Each structure stands twice: as structure tokens, then as C-alpha cells.
Amino acid sequence: MIDNLNKIRNDFPILKTKVYDKPLVFLDSAASSQKPDCVINAVADFYKRHNANIHRGVYFLSQKATALYEETRVKVQQFINAKYSHEIIFTRGTTEGINLVASSFGDLLSDGDEVIISEMEHHANIVPWQLLQKRKKIVIKVIPITSDFQLDIAAYKKLINQRTKLVSVTHISNTLGTINPIQLIIDIAHANNIPVLIDAAQSIHHKAIDVQKLDVDFLVFSGHKMYAETGIGILYGKEDLLNKMPPYQGGGDMIKDVTFEQTTFAELPQKFEAGTTNYSGAISLKVAIEYIEKIGLDKIACYEGKLQDYAIAKLRKMPDIQLYTTSKFNKTSVISFNIKGIHHEDIGTMLDKMGIAVRTGGHCTYPLMKKLGVTGTVRASFVLYNTFAEIDFFVKSLQRVVNMLKN
Amino acid sequence: MKTIDQTQQEIVEEFSMFSDWMDKYEYIIDMGKNLEQLPDDFKKDEFLIPGCQSRVWLVPEFRDDKVFFKTDSDAIITKGIACLIVRIFNGRTKEEISKSKLFFIEKIGLVQNLSPTRANGLASMVDKIYRYVK
Known part of the structure; x- marks a missing residue:
């Protein structure tokens, strides 16, 4: 208690x-949590004392802001026990995380490949795959739910075949509250060499998640449901997968060199963080995680x-x-x-x-x-x-x- | 026949009898409950008001240059408020409706019910009426 x-x-x-x-x-x-004073004050304090665009300036404020932003990345890495901090990508939220994977990992798929989702998914884990279908003729397969509002694992096993390229399911249903057996889901997929994306939007502030123990390939969540600011989220991805994927958006910070003829891309994690990111949101996320850990x-x-x-x-x-x-x-x-x-x-x-x-x-x-x-x-x-x-x-x-x- | 503004004023007075918001809602709920159900034939997509969490149908009909509306909803409060809107606009000419301004919602203290949010499409219902008489 x-x-x-x-x-x-x-x-x-x-x-x-x-x-x-x-x-x-x-x-x-479950839609969005309220914010504790420590988070509200951290954001106010940031704008009062440290605000400057990150990764840009050689001057004191920019370097301070960058340090705070990168401290959050390390905090998130520790919180979910990721192997490397560059496996932590800042996004706008869970929705953007799934869209990123659907777009970039989706680029690696071929016509006829299959993605498995479930009947209890949020639209954020349905529509990005349908958008991908407009570019690639992939097949979306759906794990049904039982009369007891749980995933039908027997049916899930039957959906897997040689064309299955990803399983993307929610950890906790935002409508039913059902906690899905993600370790089992991952183990079944991995036995068939299929990577798994877990939508942790409803679980990240409720259950301890260890991505290395789970061996999960992608994990997405939002800050605003876990007492942080809105507009900040996390995509965790295994290094080798993220390295294989093309960038999601182009712009500042995600490049190594740009000429009109050719652009080379930055290494992880910057490769997936185009443009000025929501760094005040990121900083609030660190405070929110510390708040959760303290309790x-x-x-x-x-x-x-x-x-x-x-x-x-x-x-x-x-x-x-x-x-x-x-x-x-x-x-x-x-x-x-x-x-x-x-x-x-x-x-x-x-x-x-x-x-x-x-x-x-x-x-x-x-x-x-x-x-x-x-x-x-x-x-x-x-x-x-x-x-x-x-x-x-x-x-x-x-x-x-x-x-x-x-x- | 009363003018649109007189009917709105009449509704405002009816609601002024209730000091408690609960009684106001009870009145709206009763209106919703007493409204005759729209036959299923009319519950088509063309009569459905977009943007509501509940389904609201509005069926317009012209008789002798005047507009009459039938309405229904699967939510009782929405239905009650739709009932009030129809009461104001029924039997009016196009000119009367297009010149009118709705003020009763705000005056009876239900202003949030007309906010143009995803959760409540009553604003779209009123909008549809005005567009219909253009």
C-alpha cells in the first residue's frame, strides 16, 4: 500500500x-495523467534557467540543455533496462513511435509479408499498418480475443507463418485493462525468428518493464500518461534493428553531411530525431520517472x-x-x-x-x-x-x- | 405563432423554474423520453449528424414553404436537446431560420453541450439546419 x-x-x-x-x-x-508539482516545476525551471536549443550551440545554455536532455535518455535506458542509451529514441508519443516503426521497419518489408496485431489494439496500432499497406502489399492479421476479454493465444500461434515479419501488440488494453502475457507472445514469435513491438502506453507507469529480460525488439510509450508533459514519448528499439531501418523524417540533427547530391545520416539515436525535439518534455520525463521510482x-x-x-x-x-x-x-x-x-x-x-x-x-x-x-x-x-x-x-x-x- | 426568439425566450423561462442543474437535466431527459421514436427507415446515414459521440438523426421536410424536422438520438440527453432545437425551428420559413440566432442554450446554462468538440456534435446539428435553409 x-x-x-x-x-x-x-x-x-x-x-x-x-x-x-x-x-x-x-x-x-488512462487518457492522460495529471502532473505532480515536481514535473510542473521542472518545466518552469527549465524555461527560467536553462532554455536553449539542444545539440546546436557551443555556448553554456545550449550545452546545459543538451546535458539535461541526454540525462533523460540515460534515465529511460535505466528505467527499462536497455543495453545502450542510443536504443532510446525520443518521439512525440506512443502513436509516433508506432508510426516510425511502421514506416521505417515497414520499408524493409516486401509485398506479401504479414504483420500480426490484435483485436484489442488502439487505433494507433492499426492505422499505421494500414497506411503501410498503401505503399506495400502487406497483410495484417488479427489475434482475436476470447469471451473473457483476453488474447486467444492458440489462435495467435496459428496466425504465424513464414511470411510473418512482425508481431505488434499492446501490453495492456486501454479499453479493457487486460494485461497481455507479453513474455509468452514474444517467446512464441522469437521461436519463429519474428521481432515483436510492444505498446506499453498503459503499462509503463504500472508494471516494471525490463526490455533485455523480455528480449522485446521494440517498445513504445508516452510521457503524458506517466505524469510527464504531453508531446514526449519513447521508442526503444534493439540496436541492430534500428541500424537496419532507414530514417523516418529528414531535417536537422539526423544528418552526418548534406550536399545537394547526397546526404549521409547520423548514427543512433540522432538518426531518428529530426528537427528540434521536445526537449522540455524530455526533461519532464526524467523527473516523472524519478517520481515513480521514489514511490x-x-x-x-x-x-x-x-x-x-x-x-x-x-x-x-x-x-x-x-x-x-x-x-x-x-x-x-x-x-x-x-x-x-x-x-x-x-x-x-x-x-x-x-x-x-x-x-x-x-x-x-x-x-x-x-x-x-x-x-x-x-x-x-x-x-x-x-x-x-x-x-x-x-x-x-x-x-x-x-x-x-x-x- | 410565436417567433423564433419568442420560442427561445419561452424555453429560457421554462428552465428558469429550476434552480438546480439536476432538475434542468431531468426536464431535458423527460423531453427525450417522450419524443416519438423516428421510424428505422429514416435512420440512414444521410440524416446522421457527423461528429457526435451518440448518433443523432435530423430529417428535414418542406411543406408550404416551411421547414419541419424530425429528430432522434440513441442518447437521451442529446435527444432532449435536439427536441428543443426542433421545437424552435419547426414550421419556420428559410428566411426566418437564416436570420435567427440561437441564444437559449447559453441562457439555460447548458453551453458546454454546444461546444464543437468531438464528444458532442450538437453544434454540427445547428450548423446543418442553417446550411439546409441556405
Whole structure:
């Protein structure tokens, strides 16, 4: 359990906000987390004291900014236990990370090659592969989910063949909260010499990830879901794979030499970091990681797990509720549901009036919605700054809303 | 028949009876519940308002130079608000509608429901009405 919960809530100034004169109950951290003071202050401090474009100037400020930026790269390397810091590429977020791989790794594919994704993927892990299909006649294969909202591993094994060139799946579903058995998925792929990309957007702040132990080939995540600024993300890639891939975008910083006849490219990681990157975001990411480490990922996961069990137990007692959640334990505190006969948007609109922020709609997982046979769900997600009292208020408010809306 | 502005004023007065936002919503929800369902034949893509999280259909029809609308939605609050918009515009001429300005939403304190966000396409609904009478 997290010690000193009040202290943690106090770290997040926005949680003291009132909406419609009511205390804010923020249950949409799976979309984007709120930011602790240390992150907000680090960004302000950077602009007040150290701001200058990185990798450009011989002068003090530029070198200071560059040092801070590169310190984050090393911090991320340590956090996910990558072998080299040049395997850490700064991106705008998870979406850009997958687009980068789809574009650059995609360049290495041939017509008829296959990429395996899953039925519970976010659009960010579907559309980039479809865009690639406009350039190369690749085939997208989809791992189905079981009635218990888990990946069908037997079906996954059957999808693999000699044309399979990449498996790209999410670690934790942003809609269902299901934790996928990524070690098993990677091992199965590797037995067939197929690299694996893991979308860790929902897991990086929840579970310790060791890329060397997992032997994962690509890992992508965003800063803004792990208490850092928005607009910064990470692509981890194994050195040999990243070296084989062509650059994603052209511009400053990613070149060795440019003439009008020919350009040679920089080494990793600059090869994939064209243009002025979001260095203030990168610096905030280091502080966010330190914040997570200070509390401890194990403690965070344990506390969030308790919030999840408490919320699910309370929600299960509600009449006409359909919970889209696995009955097993491999799940995080992201809970999707519907109430029979009531539109998810109506529930979200009414809860908002009570100060409660939940997400409604398709959660950028339309194919999954289709599978579930719904147009959307209500999604409540809980993280380290949420409380049991908030869950009580949420469930009580939900009951009140349902009474108003039902026929 | 009341003018568009008079009908809007009438709605504002109806809502002024409720001091609590909850009662306002209850009123909108009731309107949504009481609205006659649109036959499935009309629930086509051409009548669907784009950009809404819920599905909203708006079916216009001309009779004697006047426009009449039928509406429906799978979300009850959206349906209730659509109901109010249709009440204001039904039986008006093109000129009356194109000259009018909607003020009731803001005055009854539901302004966020008309914000042009992805989550709520009521702004597109109003936009569609104005474009229809151009």
C-alpha cells in the first residue's frame, strides 16, 4: 500500500480544482495523467534557467540543455533496462513511435509479408499498418480475443507463418485493462525468428518493464500518461534493428553531411530525431520517472490493484451492468462498462455535472467495440492519486444518474 | 405563432423554474423520453449528424414553404436537446431560420453541450439546419 496518501494527492495541484463548484474526481488518467508539482516545476525551471536549443550551440545554455536532455535518455535506458542509451529514441508519443516503426521497419518489408496485431489494439496500432499497406502489399492479421476479454493465444500461434515479419501488440488494453502475457507472445514469435513491438502506453507507469529480460525488439510509450508533459514519448528499439531501418523524417540533427547530391545520416539515436525535439518534455520525463521510482512501481501497482478490486466489487452489485473485464487477475485499474438501456454518453454527461471525469465512447478501439457489439462504453481509470472515497462517490453518483436516465 | 426568439425566450423561462442543474437535466431527459421514436427507415446515414459521440438523426421536410424536422438520438440527453432545437425551428420559413440566432442554450446554462468538440456534435446539428435553409 502507498504510504501517506494525502501527501501523494498534495503533489498534484489540479486535484484541488473544483468543477461546477464540486470537488474534481478525476477518473480518466488512462487518457492522460495529471502532473505532480515536481514535473510542473521542472518545466518552469527549465524555461527560467536553462532554455536553449539542444545539440546546436557551443555556448553554456545550449550545452546545459543538451546535458539535461541526454540525462533523460540515460534515465529511460535505466528505467527499462536497455543495453545502450542510443536504443532510446525520443518521439512525440506512443502513436509516433508506432508510426516510425511502421514506416521505417515497414520499408524493409516486401509485398506479401504479414504483420500480426490484435483485436484489442488502439487505433494507433492499426492505422499505421494500414497506411503501410498503401505503399506495400502487406497483410495484417488479427489475434482475436476470447469471451473473457483476453488474447486467444492458440489462435495467435496459428496466425504465424513464414511470411510473418512482425508481431505488434499492446501490453495492456486501454479499453479493457487486460494485461497481455507479453513474455509468452514474444517467446512464441522469437521461436519463429519474428521481432515483436510492444505498446506499453498503459503499462509503463504500472508494471516494471525490463526490455533485455523480455528480449522485446521494440517498445513504445508516452510521457503524458506517466505524469510527464504531453508531446514526449519513447521508442526503444534493439540496436541492430534500428541500424537496419532507414530514417523516418529528414531535417536537422539526423544528418552526418548534406550536399545537394547526397546526404549521409547520423548514427543512433540522432538518426531518428529530426528537427528540434521536445526537449522540455524530455526533461519532464526524467523527473516523472524519478517520481515513480521514489514511490516505487511495486507499491503503485499494489495500491492501484486494490482500487481496481474495490471498484469492480462495487460495480458488480449494480443492476443491469455489463462489465467488460476479465474474471482473472491479469488486469489493471482501467474499467469499462455499460448499463443496459442507457447510452454511455448520457452517463458521462451526468457524471461530469457531479464533478466526475470519466471517458465515454469508443476509446480509439472501434474494432474492439464492434466485437463487443456496442458503440462505446463508460471507462473509469484509477491511478495512484485516486482514493477509495472517490470510488464510493463515483458508484453512488452512478446509481443516481442511472435512476434519472432509466426508462 | 410565436417567433423564433419568442420560442427561445419561452424555453429560457421554462428552465428558469429550476434552480438546480439536476432538475434542468431531468426536464431535458423527460423531453427525450417522450419524443416519438423516428421510424428505422429514416435512420440512414444521410440524416446522421457527423461528429457526435451518440448518433443523432435530423430529417428535414418542406411543406408550404416551411421547414419541419424530425429528430432522434440513441442518447437521451442529446435527444432532449435536439427536441428543443426542433421545437424552435419547426414550421419556420428559410428566411426566418437564416436570420435567427440561437441564444437559449447559453441562457439555460447548458453551453458546454454546444461546444464543437468531438464528444458532442450538437453544434454540427445547428450548423446543418442553417446550411439546409441556405
